[in-house]
Amino acid sequence: MAEKEVKLMKGNEVIAHAAIRYGCDGYFGYPITPQSEVMETLMELKPWETTGMVVLQAESEISSINMVYGGAGAGKRVMTSSSSPGISLMAEGISYLAGAELPCLIINCQRGGPGLGTIQPSQGDYFQAVKGGGHGDYHLIVLAPNSVQEMHDHVAEAFDLAFKYRNPAMILADGAIGQMMEKVVLAPQRPRKTDAEIAEECRTWAATGKPAGRERNVITSLELQSEKMEIINQRLQAKYKTLEENEVRYEAIDCDDADYVIVAFGSSARICSATVEMARAEGLKVGLLRPITLYPFPTKQIAQLAARGVKGFLSAELNAGQMVEDVRLAVNGLAPVAHYGRQGGMLFAPDEVLAALKEKLIDKK
Amino acid sequence: MAKIKGTIVVDKERCKGCGVCVASCPCDVLSLSSEVNGKGYPAAQMAVPDACTGCASCAVICPDSCITVYRQKFE
Amino acid sequence: MAEVEIKQENLVYAKPRLITDNVMHYCPGCSHGTVHKLIAEVIDELGLAERTVGVSPVGCSVFAYNYIDIDWMEAAHGRALAVATAVKRLKPETLVFTYQGDGDLSAIGTAESIHAAARGENVVAIYINNAIYGMTGGQMAPTTLLGMKTATTPYGRDPRLNGYPYKIAEMMAHLDGATYITRQSVHKPANVRKCKAAIKKAFQRSMEGKGFSLVEVVSTCNSGWKLSPVASNEWLEQNMLPFYPLGDIKEVK
Helix, strand or coil: CCCCEEEEEEHHHHHHHHHHHHCCCEEEECCCCCCCHHHHHHHHHCHHHCCCCEEEECCCHHHHHHHHHHHHHCCCCEEEEECHHHHHHHHHHHHHHHHCCCCEEEEEEEECCCCCCCCCECCCCHHHHHCCCCCCCCCCEEECCCCHHHHHHHHHHHHHHHHHHCCEEEEEEEHHHHHCEEEEEECCCCCCCCHHHHHHHCCCCCCCCCCCCCCCCEECCCCCCHHHHHHHHHHHHHHHHHHHHHCCCEEEECCCCCCEEEECCHHHHHHHHHHHHHHHHCCCCEEEEEECEEECCCHHHHHHHHHHCCCEEEEEECCCCCHHHHHHHHHCCCCCEEEEECCCCCCCCHHHHHHHHHHHHHCCC | CCEEEEEEEECCCCCCCCCHHHHHCCCCCEEECCCCCCCCCCCEEECCHHHCCCCCHHHHHCCCCCEEEEEEEEC | CCCCCCCHHHEEECCCCCECCCCCCCCCCCHHHHHHHHHHHHHHHCCCHHHEEEEECCCHHHHHHHCECCEEEECCCCCHHHHHHHHHHHCCCCEEEEEEEHHHHHHHCHHHHHHHHHHCCCCEEEEEECCEECCCCCEECCCCCCCCCECCECCCCCHHHHCCCCCHHHHHHCCCCEEEEEEEECCCHHHHHHHHHHHHHHHHHHHCCCCEEEEEEECCCHHHHCCCHHHHHHHHHHHHHHHCCCEEEEECC
């Protein structure tokens, strides 16, 4: 067996390596802190000379996301990356991608908001990522990495899910994961799909140039007849249902006997895993439920913990309380649910979370 | 003496009676019908068929591609 | 004298093969239909029907994909040239063109349009300039002439209130990446023929990798202008053409 390729690199850098190795066809982006290393690394690696991957710096995030729409509409594996304010600019394009059912990858390396906010890490875009963000009823597939390795792995995972469901996928990272350096095992290089393979794989929908003998393919989210538009919406909702049933990913740490469960994702979950260790050392039965897919959300798993008799849930997030609403819906009144968060680019420490858990849930009993 | 003669066939149901062809005909061959089609439009027609040379100006400008032009040389 | 026989050998002009049988939703006399026809003819004449992707805009021609039998993408308002950029970069052997109105290309999509031209993308923008927003009901466009009445300039466009119209074709001509910029019209048969030649040249140039082309077509919107189709063509000649003069603005050989 070939030796594993192990490297030390930043979360943002690894995105570039993972994309090339996955066989991604195109990246379209615009610089914004704290994720600019994604495009910088791609430009340095010059994949157009090796795999043939296109890398283009656009004039804005609006343009980048619409380039993604064009590439995805042609059946190509294309992506963009940005950070919070840039994702807001992309909202319209993302809604179009969802409406036209185009598979693609969008990376949000979150920073603190609202507005121009700060360039430090935040998880303030949870609602934007999982509830839509743009207009209309739609969902993205949202993956939340908690390490540089997962940043790498989620690129392939997100593309695979996006194509399986013909739906845009997002990696919701943050400035902490994007900027920190860690050991990562790189995937082997895969070949890009050929145009012939794409024409075959995406025959029923992609605009690749219409061969004689097939109907023309039109990429659009437009349907003026309400009766037909409702059917399209129902089909989308059925797809989301299937996603909810089949594609939930999560990690449960010490949840089996836990009296209290912390729910946290991404960099927060990393911090909270230390909180669990501290709590256990004090004899407190605390577990951590880490959603890896934020959409679809591990509602069932949280509901099962609540039904099993967990006495309280703490949603620890780097925001003012967003995912806590989904935790509350999952728990459905069976146990108290509290939120603890920091904002504005501030991180919490493990002992702060433990103190919050005691104050808001354990000591209240 | 040889003479070039033309004629047109109008897809009456496709025609919207805009009259742009009528105005574009260099030989004043065309007019709009006094009857309307299924959509309520007065379709274009040849009012003076003998004057048609088959130059296709009407068809070239027709926004709805509803005019087919034929042309024949008579010795 | 004998009648002209209706048979193939006498055929001079027929509906282009790539124009579908769908009746166009455009108002009677609208320039869109004529330009669609030219595009369909040129694609077929170049033998590129199986290698073309069109990008339609938001505006009246949003449904262009119903009328020309090729693969299409319908872009968000103004973003057609960003969409086209990606398709062409990822599939360079494809003919990629956008079809956009003046609101789409030169108002909301100014940034995408200018930058696609500046980068010298090997795509063609067909730019329908009728000085008005047709689909939304005849509001002022960036191209609306001074004094022209629209739904949002009911007393005529006043530069103190509404600013001045601008010519994006001339602006683009300053960009190194834009190598063929031309302004055409389809209000008379001779103009239609010239416009077709311009579209053909632009499409050929894009396939030869010669850079970005803009084919502006000064067009009518008889509903928006509140004139008959024939009167619109006359109004175009008298009012639009003095401000938007026809002809090639730039051609880099």
